[in-house]
Amino acid sequence: MRRTAPLGLAALLALALVAGGTAACGGDSGADQDANAALQIWIRKPPGSNSEKTAKDLAAKFTTASGVPAQVTALFEDFETKLQQAAAQKDLPDIVINDTAQLGSLVKQGLVREVDRSALAGGADLSPIAWDAAKGADGKYYAAPFSVQSFALFIRKDWREKVGAGTPASWAQLDELARKFTTGDPDGNGQADTYGWVVPASTKRGYASWYATSFLWSAGGDFLTGSPGKFTPAVNTAQSVKAVDYLKAQFCTDKTVVPGAVTLETVQAHQAFESGKGGIYFTGPYNMARFDKSLGRDKYEVVALPAGPGGKASSLAEGENVYLMAGSANQDGQKRFAEFATSPEGQTLAMAGDTDGTIVRLPVNTKVQLGTVRQDTRWQTFETVFKDAGRFTPAVPDWTPFRQSAADTLNTLFANCSTDTKAALDKLAQTYTDELTKQEVKG
Template identity: 25%
Template sequence: MKFRQKTKWVASAAVLALAGTMFAGCSNQTEKGAGIPSGTSPSGTNASADPYASLPKTVSISMFDRGAVSSDEGTYENNRWVKWMKEQSGIDVKIVPVPRNQAQDKLNVLIASNQAPDLIWEYDRTYIGKLITQGAIQPIDQYIEKYSTSYKKYLQEHPELKAYLTFEGKMYAVATERTLDSVANHGMWIRQDWLDKLGLKTPTTMDELIEVAKAFKDKDPDGNGKADTVPLVGSTTFDAYSAMNAAMSNQWYLENGKMKYGPTLDRFGDSMALEKLMYENGLVDKEYLTDKNFQRANQLWTTGKAGIYVASWGSGAMETHIKDMWKNVPDANPVPLEPVSTKNGKFGLYQETKPFIFVAFNKEMKNPKAAVEYLDWLVDKGWMTLVNGTEGTHYKLVNNVPQQLDSDKYKKEVSYAPEYAVLRNAKFSPADLLVKAAPDAVSQKVAALSQKGLETAMKNTFRRDIPYQPNFTELNDIQTALKPFIEDIRAKVTMQGNSYTAPWGLEEIRKEWKRLGGEKVEALAQDWYEANKASFK
C-alpha cells in the first residue's frame, strides 16, 4: 500500500484545488457549448451537415503505464500494436500513458491543464462520477445513438450495464461486461511446501493465519539456516485485511438499513489493528508501506523468501510471478489460499462489479464521431487481436478458444497490449484457462493453478451491499479530502508504536469525517439509497 507524507498531502490538496478551479472553468465553458464546432447546436447537429464529418479522424486515449513494454518493443505511445490499431481502425489513435499507481492524480493534473486525452478511462465508477461533478466529461447518449452500430448493438444485448453507465439520467461512459476471470480480482497464495515442512494446516481463521505467519518467520521454512524469510507480502495487503473484515475504505455499507461509509465503521478499526499487529510482530515486510511499485514484494515472493502473497487471484502478473519463482526455487509449491474468517464473519476478497472499464468523453473532445467509430471497431473485432496477438504467430484457435503458441513470445510481444482493448465482446469459461495456455508443461501447470486460483477467489462473496456507489459533489469532495488523511492515520497507527492505537486512529478518522461534513453526506447517501434501492438487484 502507498502512503504520502504530510507535505505531499498538502501538495496534492493544492493540485486538487487547482484542478477544481479549472474544472469549474470547463463547466462554465460547457454551458456555452465548448468543444462544439462553430455554427452547430449543442446536440452536435445542424440543418446542413454532420459537423464532425470533415474533421480529422484523430482520437487520444489514456493508458495505464505498468512498465510492461520492453525497450525493443517501443513505448506505450509507439509500438507494433499502436501502429496496428491505427491501420486497422482508420483512426489516428494517440496514447497518453499515466502511471498506474498515480493514475487519477495524473489525469486530474492533465485535465486541469487542458492536456487530457479525448477518451479517459478507469476501472473505478466513482472516479467517473467525480469527473462529472467537476465538469470534465460530457454525456454521450446522443453520440452513441447517432454514430454507433456495434456498441449500440452490444448495449442492447446487455441492458443491465445501462444503470452503471448512467448518472443523473444521462449516459456518461461506455463499458463492456466483465467475464468471470475479470470479476475475480484480489486473491491470496501460500507456500504449501512450507506448510508441509513445518507440519502446519492451511489457516481458516485470522488467528490461525497469524500463527502460521509466526511459524514462517521463526522456523526457517526455506531451510537455509538464516532468519531471512518474510511471512506475508503483496500489493493488496490492507485491502485484504479490510475485505475480510467487510470494511473497505472506498465502499458504503448498509448497517441496519442505514448507509455508512466504510472507514467510519468499527470494522475498519479492526482492520487497522490487524495491520498494526502484523507489522509490529515482523509478519510483513517492514518496507511494504513505502514499496510503491511493489517491486520488493514481488522480488521476495519470486525469490522464494515469502510464504504468503496477497495480490491477484491468478492470471497475468501472478502467472508470471509463479513462473519466475520456479526458476529460482524449482520445488516451490504455491497454492491459492481462501480468505480466512474474522470476528466479523467470513467474506471474499475484492471482486469487481459487472462493467469492465468505464470510458468517458472529455468535455473538450473535438471529434466524438471518430471516438465512437474507434470504440465500435474495438468492440466489434479489434479487441480480439489486442488480447491474444496475431493468429498463427501468437495463438491458434482450439475449439474456438485462442491458445498461446509460445508463452515467452506472448509475454514479450503481446502481454502489454490487452489494456488497449478497453471494450471487449468476450466470452469465458474457467476451462478456457487450460485451453488458452501454451502447450508446454510449465504453462499448463501454471494454467491449472490459475484455474484453481479463480475458483478460490470466487468461492466467497465479497461484501458489496449496493451494486454501485452513490455520486454527488459533496461525497466526491469529502472522499478526495479523506483518502490521504486515512493513509496518514494508518501509517501512524501501524508504525509509530503504542501512542497510536487503532481505536485512536478510528476516532481521528471519524472526527475528520464529521469536520468535512460527513453527517450531511450520510444523509444525502441515505436519500440516494431510498430513491434507488428498488432498481438494485
C-alpha cells in the same frame, strides 16, 4: 488506487472546463466534429511493456475494422498528474483506459462524457456488475466497462511445505502460517530473513486502505453504511475496530510483516514477494505471469481469502473503464472504440491469453468464456472470487478522499503501535462525516 490532483487544482480545472474549456478542447456540442480524426488513447501501463504492446495491437485492430486512426500512449508514473496537466492545457486525449476508482473524480471535474448505455452496440452483453463500475453517484453512466478483477492470496507453496503446514482455510491458519514463515527458516538458508506477510501499506495513492479493504469487509467491518445518497460512517464500529486490530497485530504483535511495509507501494511489494522476503501476498491476477518468470510457477500457489470473523470472505472488486473524454473532435470515433474494446473480439485480444501482456483481466463481455481464452486454470480462482465475493467500493461522488484519509489513519496505526485504534478510527469517522456532508450524500 491512484492519487488525484489536489482539491484546489481540481476545482480550478472544473471551473475552467465549465466556463468554456471543454468546447475549446474540441467541443461536446457536436460542432467541429470530424469522424476521421485520429483518436489519442492513453492507458495506464508501463511504457515498453507487453501490456503496452497489447494496447497498441487493440488500437490497430480497431483501426482496421473502423478506418479510424488511433494512437496509444502508455503512461505509468504520475498518470493522473499528467492527465490533469493535459486538462489544464485543454488538450485531453480522446480515450483514457484507467481504473474504475477514478470515475468519481473525473466526473466531478467534468473531464468525461456521459455514455448512453442503451445506445452502445453490444452494451447488453456486458455484465451488470461491470456496468455498475461505470455508473456515477447520480445513476448515470460515464464510461464503458472494459476489465474487472478480484484479489486472492499468493502463497509460497515451497515454504509452506517446508514448514509442514497445510493450505490455510481460516484466518487463524493464515496467522499461524505467517508466524512459521517468519520464524521457521522456510528458505533453509539459516538466516532470520523471511517474513509472513507482504503488505503495501504506504499512504501514497491510498495503498494502505486499498490493501486493507478486503480484510475489513471479511471481518464484518466497513467504511460506510447506507445507500447511495444517504451514507453514514461505519469505520469506527466494533467490527471495524476488530478488523483493523487484526491487521495491526501482524505489524505490532506477531511482527510477521516484511520490514518497511509502511512505505511500500505495490511495485516494491511485488519485489518483496518474488525476491523471497515474504511468503503471503494478497494481490491480483496480473502478477501471475510476472511471478511465473521471476519465481517459478511451481514455487507458489493462488488461494482464495478464507472467510473472516464476519463469517464471509469479501474481495475488493476493481477494474478499468474506457473513458470517453470531454472535448473530443471525434465523438463518433470514441463511441466506436468503446464498442470495439468491449466486443468479444476486443476483449479476447486484450486478454492476451496466458501472457503478461493482458490489459483485460476478467472479461466484462458475457459472451467471452474465460476458459476458451486462457488455459491457466488459476484464472478460474479469480473469476470465482469475483462472482462470489467481489464488491466495489461505495458509490459516493468521489471515493478518493475517503480512501486517502483511511490510508493515512491505517498507516499511522501500523507504524506507531501505541496509537489507540478506536480513537484513531473515531477521528476518521468524523472526517468521513465531513466529507459526506461536503459531497452532499450524508444520511
